[in-house]
Amino acid sequence: MTDTTDRQRAVAWLRSITGDLSTTVLKRMEQTLPWFADMPPGRRSAVALVAQSGIASFVSWFEDPTSAPWTAKDVFDSAPRELLRSVSLQQTLQLIRVVVDVFEERTQTAPSEIREGVLRYSRDIAFAAADVYARAAEQRGLWDARLEALVVDSILTGENDTELPSRIAALGWSGHGEVSVLVGTTPKVVEIDQLRRTARHNRADLLVGVQGNRLVLVIGRAKPSAEAEDELIPFLEIAQALEPGFGPGRLVLGPEVASVVEASRSARAALVGFSVASAYRRLERPVLADDLLPERALAGDPLARQTLVQRIYTPLSDHQSDLLNTLWCYLDNGRSLEATARELFVHPNTVRYRLKRITEIIGWDATGARESLVLQAALILGRIADGANTEPRRQVRSPRRRN
The missing domain is CATH 3.30.70.2730 (Alpha-Beta Plaits)
Structure with a gap:
């Protein structure tokens, strides 16, 4: 009977100092937490509401300790959801520390049961805060994953979405x-x-x-x-x-x-x-x-065909010298300098010089096996794109007369 009466007196005393505790906590936050003083009035009011709910919730918990898991969670339910975006977990823990410090100062002469209760309840509040922020981060992560999948799909399909830049920015894109x-x-x-x-x-x-x-x-x-x-x-x-x-x-x-x-x-x-x-x-x-x-062009990729024509065929066809015809002959003759020289009625060194100039212009070396495949594909595609009716110039030796 005596224990019940003492607890009732302690609860009544806690209720009597609730208002004073709330005022002291707000003043302490303004003095020790710079981020709180810099907040807009609406946000400050929401943070103050959380602090006041924590104080009132502690009194309710002290009166009935079995309600701890639920009451601690409800402290954060009283704040608007957008508060989680403006107040970090670190700032929330600083807020809890201010409330606990004020409680400890006011309960120095109170029974040990109250002082121990403050420590136990502050632990529950800290875990509740971590749970709230963890769930918010998980929901944010799921939303970001869905948004990221949508953005990547838009890029792959080539959709001209005017909202793509804003969606990418929302993902925190730093590129x-x-x-x-x-x-x-x-x-x-x-x-x-x-x-x-x-x-x-x-x-x-x-x-x-x-x-x-x-x-x-x-x-x-x-x-x-x-x-x-x-x-x-x-x-x-x-x-x-x-x-x-x-x-x-x-x-x-x-x-x-x-x-x-x-x-x-x-x-x-x-x-x-x-x-x-x-x-x-x-x-x-x-x-x-x-x-x-070459593989992409054979598979019907229009971008590959366009790239081959623009990078290889067009620069050579626009050139004043006989480079394009030399390349045709060189590839048709199995990359043989002598055979190409005979067909063009020039010296093999002239063919070497022209091949060097071709490499300087387009960046591909016609003497390599892989590069020759790329160049052959580019010449064929370029000729198709031109729609030319004439074949590449081919010089044929006239037969010698017999005496």
Whole structure:
């Protein structure tokens, strides 16, 4: 009977100082928490409401300790949901510390049961706060994952969505420079966090999309400052660092584009390259989509055909000299200098000089087996695109007269 009476007196005393405690807590927060004083009035009112709810909830818990798990959770339910976006978990714990400090100061002469109750309840409140923020972070993570999947799908399909830049910004995209798309096989377990850490280590950002057996990474990097141009890491080097995060097999890196809004062009090249990569016997990992131009063109990729014509056929056809015809003859004669020279009625050194000029203009060396395939495909596609009715100029020796 005496214990019950003492508890009732303690509860009555706690209720009598509740208002004074709330006022003291608010003053202490203004004095010790700079972020609280800088808040707009509406946010400050919401934070004060949480503190007052915590004080009132402690009195209710002290009166009935069995209600602890539920009462502690309800403290944070009294605040608006948007408060979680403006007050971090660290700031919430600082708020709890202020409330506990004020309680301890006012209960120094109170019975030990009250002082122990303050410590136990502050622990419950701290765990409740961590639970609230953890659930909010989990919901935010699920929303970000759905939004990221939507953005990657829009890039792959090439949809001209005016909301794409804002959606990418909402994901915290830090890339503000060039972009390239990397496509490979999906591993058994996709370590997205590890992929992002690797990208950050290489001063890049990622958008991750898992589409069945394909893992798609949109890689973006920030433009370096004028003083840090040497810190620019090539996309191929970034792709090589990300390679362990993919499953075995094909891994194709699309061409570099100017911004993430143009990433669909890199994605199209990477996807087609991924589908035809097995046709390239000396496949590297990763391989550039532009190294698969002949295979992509044969598969009907219009971007590959356009690239071959623009990079090879057009520069040579616009050139004043006889470079295009020399290349035709050289490839038709099995890359034989002597046979080409005989057909063109020139010295083999002249053919060598012209081939060197061709390499300087287009960047491909016609003397290599792989490069000759690329050049042959470009010449055929260029001739088709021109719609020319005349064949490439072919000079034939006139027969010698017999005496």
